[in-house]
Structure formats: C-alpha cells, structure tokens
Amino acid sequence: MNTYQIIDNQVWCHGVLMLEADAGSFEELSGWYGKDKNHVYYKYDILPELNPETIRILSGDFLADDQRVYFSNNLLERDLPTLEILDHGFHKDKNGVYYYSAKVKQADPVSFKSLNCNYGVDAYHAFCGETLLAEADIQNFTALSHCFAKDQRQVYYFSSVLKKADAATFALFDSPKNSAGCIGRDKNFLFHGESVFLDVDRDTFELIDGWYNKDRHHVYHFTKKLLGIDPVSFYIFNETYIADKNHIYTRNFDTPKIICKNHGDFKDLGRGYYSTDKAVFHIDHKEAISPHIDSFERLGNSAWATDNEYVFFCGDKVTSATKEQITLFFAYIKIKEQLYYMGVDKPIEEVDVATFEELYHGFAKDQHRLYYEMEPIENSDPDSFRYVDKDLYADNRQVYHIEYYDGYGMLDIIEGIDTSKFRRLERGYFTDDQSVYFYEHPLPEADPSTFEILAYGYSRDHSRVYYREKLLPGLNTNQLQIIHHCIASDQNQVFYEEQRLDLELAELKILDEHYILDNHKVYRDGQLLEGTIDAASFSKINNFFYRDKNHIYHHNYPLDLDPDKTVIYDETYAVDGRKVYFLEHELTKLSANTFEVLKYNFARDHQYVYYREDWIEGADAATFEVVSYSQYRDKNHQYKIRYNKVSIDE
Numbered sequence: 001m002n003t004y005q006i007i008d009n010q011v012w013c014h015g016v017l018m019l020e021a022d023a024g025s026f027e028e029l030s031g032w033y034g035k036d037k038n039h040v041y042y043k044y045d046i047l048p049e050l051n052p053e054t055i056r057i058l059s060g061d062f063l064a065d066d067q068r069v070y071f072s073n074n075l076l077e078r079d080l081p082t083l084e085i086l087d088h089g090f091h092k093d094k095n096g097v098y099y100y101s102a103k104v105k106q107a108d109p110v111s112f113k114s115l116n117c118n119y120g121v122d123a124y125h126a127f128c129g130e131t132l133l134a135e136a137d138i139q140n141f142t143a144l145s146h147c148f149a150k151d152q153r154q155v156y157y158f159s160s161v162l163k164k165a166d167a168a169t170f171a172l173f174d175s176p177k178n179s180a181g182c183i184g185r186d187k188n189f190l191f192h193g194e195s196v197f198l199d200v201d202r203d204t205f206e207l208i209d210g211w212y213n214k215d216r217h218h219v220y221h222f223t224k225k226l227l228g229i230d231p232v233s234f235y236i237f238n239e240t241y242i243a244d245k246n247h248i249y250t251r252n253f254d255t256p257k258i259i260c261k262n263h264g265d266f267k268d269l270g271r272g273y274y275s276t277d278k279a280v281f282h283i284d285h286k287e288a289i290s291p292h293i294d295s296f297e298r299l300g301n302s303a304w305a306t307d308n309e310y311v312f313f314c315g316d317k318v319t320s321a322t323k324e325q326i327t328l329f330f331a332y333i334k335i336k337e338q339l340y341y342m343g344v345d346k347p348i349e350e351v352d353v354a355t356f357e358e359l360y361h362g363f364a365k366d367q368h369r370l371y372y373e374m375e376p377i378e379n380s381d382p383d384s385f386r387y388v389d390k391d392l393y394a395d396n397r398q399v400y401h402i403e404y405y406d407g408y409g410m411l412d413i414i415e416g417i418d419t420s421k422f423r424r425l426e427r428g429y430f431t432d433d434q435s436v437y438f439y440e441h442p443l444p445e446a447d448p449s450t451f452e453i454l455a456y457g458y459s460r461d462h463s464r465v466y467y468r469e470k471l472l473p474g475l476n477t478n479q480l481q482i483i484h485h486c487i488a489s490d491q492n493q494v495f496y497e498e499q500r501l502d503l504e505l506a507e508l509k510i511l512d513e514h515y516i517l518d519n520h521k522v523y524r525d526g527q528l529l530e531g532t533i534d535a536a537s538f539s540k541i542n543n544f545f546y547r548d549k550n551h552i553y554h555h556n557y558p559l560d561l562d563p564d565k566t567v568i569y570d571e572t573y574a575v576d577g578r579k580v581y582f583l584e585h586e587l588t589k590l591s592a593n594t595f596e597v598l599k600y601n602f603a604r605d606h607q608y609v610y611y612r613e614d615w616i617e618g619a620d621a622a623t624f625e626v627v628s629y630s631q632y633r634d635k636n637h638q639y640k641i642r643y644n645k646v647s648i649d650e
Helices: none
Strands: 002-008 008-013 031-035 039-044 056-057 061-065 069-071 075-078 088-091 096-099 117-119 126-128 131-133 149-150 156-157 183-185 191-192 212-214 220-223 224-226 240-241 247-250 258-261 265-269 271-274 277-283 304-306 309-315 317-319 326-330 332-334 340-342 363-365 370-372 375-377 386-389 392-396 398-405 408-415 429-432 436-440 458-460 465-467 481-484 487-489 494-495 499-501 513-515 522-524 527-529 545-547 551-555 557-559 567-569 573-575 578-584 602-604 609-611 625-628 631-633 639-643 645-648
Touching: 258 271, 375 408
Parallel strands: none
Antiparallel strands: 002 008, 031 039, 056 061, 061 069, 069 075, 088 096, 117 126, 126 131, 149 156, 183 191, 212 220, 220 224, 240 247, 247 258, 265 271, 271 277, 304 309, 309 317, 326 332, 332 340, 363 370, 370 375, 386 392, 392 398, 398 408, 429 436, 458 465, 481 487, 487 494, 494 499, 513 522, 522 527, 545 551, 551 557, 567 573, 573 578, 602 609, 625 631, 631 639, 639 645
C-alpha cells in the first residue's frame, strides 16, 4: 500500500488513524481512494452515500458508483449513463462539457473532443481548460503541448495570446529535455512559456533541464540571464546547488548566491550544511563551523547537527556534547539533560527529563503535564491523553484541536467540555450532552439537541441564532434567512456576521459580500460609512470601484473624478479625461489624454511609465514594453520587480 497502511488491525492514512475504517475488509484503490465493506474514502475522509460494492475508478481521480460521480473528494453533478471521461480533466455528458469540476461554457458535448492536453475543441470553438478562446480559428487550431497552441494567426500560451510570436513559424523547441513542452521558438524569438529569451544566441542555445538553459555567452534561469556564471563549465550539482568551474551557487530564483569556491571536493550535507576545503560550513556563516568532517553528521532530517564535540542548530553552535550525550526523538532532541524542540534552539523549561516521552503530531508529556511543540499545556492530564480522530486529541480534562494554516499547526484547547461524550460536528463545531463549541469557544446557552449548522458561519438551535461563537440577539430562528455571504435577517432586522445593521428591510440592497445598503445608509463589512456617500445612487462598477451621483470610489475612498465621465480600464484604472487613478492612488504625472494600459499593472502616457502607483524614474515611455509577466524593458534597460518595486536589472 502507498496511501494507506494497516498496523495492528487499524487503518492509517499518512499518519492519521481512520477510526471508522474496517481493517479486515479495507482495500486500497488507485490514487487517493480506498474502501471497506461500509464506506468509500478519499484519503482519510468518508465520501458520503457512495456504495462500496458498486464503486469503480473511471479514470485517474474520477470515481463512481451506480448513482454518483466524484472527482477527488468533490461530488460532481453529472448524468452517469451518458458520462464520458476524456483526458486531462475533460469529460462530458448529455448536458455539457466539463474541465475537472468546472463547466466548459459554450462547449458542444456532441462534437467536443480533448486534444490530449489542456486544450479541447468542438465544432465551433477552441478551449483551454474551461476558458473559451474566442478569437481562435477552429479550422486551423492545433495544440502543440499542454501549454502552447496555435492557429494560422496567433499563438497561445494556455489561454493568453503571445503577441510577439509568429504563428507561421512557431513550433516547440526540438530537444528531448523539452518534454514538458514549455520551450517554443519562431523565426524571431525563443520562448519559455510567455517569456522571451532576450539577446540569446540561438545557434548555441541548449536546454539543460528546462529550468536552466545556456548559450555560449550566458546561463539562464528560465529566461533570466545569470551574470558571472561560466556557461562552458556550468552544471547542476543537485536540487539545492548549481556550479561552474569557479564557484558553487545556491539555486535562487533571482540571483544565485556564491557559496564557496569550487575546489572539486564540495559535498552537500543537507539543510544548509556543506563541506569543502577540509572543513564544514553552513550557508548562513562565512567562516567554517567545524574542522571535523569525518565525525560531522546531521541529526535526523533536521537543522540540528553534531561533530562529536559541539551541537549545532542552523549552523549556530548551541552547546558542547558528544554523540553519546544526544538522544534523537522524532520532533524533539535531548542533549545531556536538556530537551529541545526540533525547530527551536532554546531548551524547554521546567520539563521533567527523566519521565519525558514523545507522543505524536508534536505532542509530548512528562509526569506533570502535556506539551505541544515545546509549549507546556496547563491543566492537562498526561496519563489520560489519547488520540481521537484526525486532528483531535483529548485527556480527561480537555479536548485538543489542531488547526493547520500553511502547514503549521495551531492548537485550540476546548475547556469545560465533557471529554468522555464530546464529538465533532463539522466546520469547527463540537458538542457534548450539555454545550456546543465553535473551536475552543462555547456558544452561549446553545442547546445541543436542537443545534443546527447553517451556511457561512451561521448556526441556530430552537430559539437562538449564532454567528460562529457569537449570539445574535433577537433574531427569530423560524424567520431566519441567510440572504448572502455573511448576511442574515429575519422580518425585523439584518446582521452582517455578528453586527446588527440599522437598515430598512424594505429598501435593502446587497451589492456584494462587502456592501449592503438601503436608501439612506451604506455599510461596508458591517461598518457604517459616513461622509459624502449618497446611498440612494450608490452602485457597484466592478470589484474595485463603486460610484454614486457625486463620486467614484475605490471601495469607500472617494476619488477626485467626474462619475459621468469616468472610464474604467483593465479593472484597476479609472480615468475621467482630467486625472488617472490606479485604485485609490492618483498617477499625477500621467496625462489622461495619452494614457495607455500595458499589462500586469504597467501603464504609460507619451512621457512617463508607471508600475501600479509608482513612477518608474528614467524609463523611456516610447520604447517601454512588457514582454511577459517577468520581463520589462525599454531601449536602455531591462527592469525587474522586487518587493513590488521596479528597478533596473543590472
């Protein structure tokens, strides 16, 4: 098994115990799917209502029983008898064509066919995924790879037209290393996606691995020249480093950093450690950290290391210790009589080292308390600690829930709950026989027996309405309507999340998830907007701009523009013949009469160039061009963006 493991008659999925899975009948299917006699699973989640006896893999991540179709863990509303799985996410039934979970609007299911990549065609149109290529010549449309296509007039990179490409001569670059099909060429240019290799020597150009390329003059990362690297001797050392005859470099996206001279003895030790010239170094330190190459080793797969004399963390010397004085756990490390969490170089305070025991998923205990990622958990009972389900744990005093954000776990402690009777509901709600909780927060006076989870964070019991953990006083549960994202009402009042709004229900208008108003007041995200806004004429232009009879607004910020003369360009620019704005910022140097939007938030007039709200000093407006999302130049310079600021790329 790859996705699933059966250990001691229990089914596990990547470290998560599947409590409801029956190990005796469990069977791994393809991809992330599994089943037992009772359920079908995607990873460790049950796919409700699927029949394990009639389940079958249609293709890739498409799965069906005799009534329903899933893609991954998404239930698809498809006509199963007429469903046809094509490839690369395309499929169709009698009602339409689909790309993964999205419907391909305007596609004809009778004539539609996939071109064995992200492109598809029917008798009338061409598509990239679910996007219609409105200008494509369907009679001459050809898919070249998963990212390039063309007809007689133009070349496409996914759904974008490559303005610089010559359709008649455009083709994929001929190289076995171009297996991804992202390098193209025509009579004038070489392309990496939509970016152009500028001033490249086409006769000596060669692909190294698709990310790195070179000609006789330069090495390129994608299409960016890496100045100072010798192209003749350049090679890729591994996934972390590149090299030439002179130096070892980091594989930085922008400018590779020189690590050391290339003596021919460089060895990558992992996590920033390396050895060369008879010593051990770390990329964050200029000087050697240890002369003991033979005894140096990292501790597990962590940033901790030892040379049998000292212990290091990220190259910093933490303490002296021999290897015999080090005990390595999974997420903790013991050095002499002190304990450390793997990602921190400070010892855990007040821990009882003699009784310390690592548990799982960042938890540990000693005879006194529990710990989560080195932090002590007060009022915990280490002897009764147990794993419950997925990201839930409990002892006899508290329940512990781990919420993951960008891969990092945040611990919520639910206090006061009956740990012998608690259960997970869904969407962050928990209950026992007495109370209901939203994560660690109790819902005031909520009745578990009649509690119901609604949409967008709203819930109710027989007599009360809640937003998350907040009670919404006075709302009638029988008249409750969730009328929009974050907006709920009954016949007498309206709430934005937990905020009551002073609005006339008979005049109520909802512009979007942010703005709600009547003829007299406008609210944004639950806050009353005061000042010059005229509620009776207030309306939405797009996701960035609004207007009333007097002003144009970027959200609620008034702009000095005539609303009757204002034109919106590229969604983010507003121009009225006198002034130009990018969102709320006036572009004071630009002439409204010669204003022109380029691409990717660049704009210019006859004299100046702007990126967003910033003037690019010295840029030549007449010759400035946006070649691609990462390439910008004029007759004098190439430019780069770092930290949202444009500068000359030396």
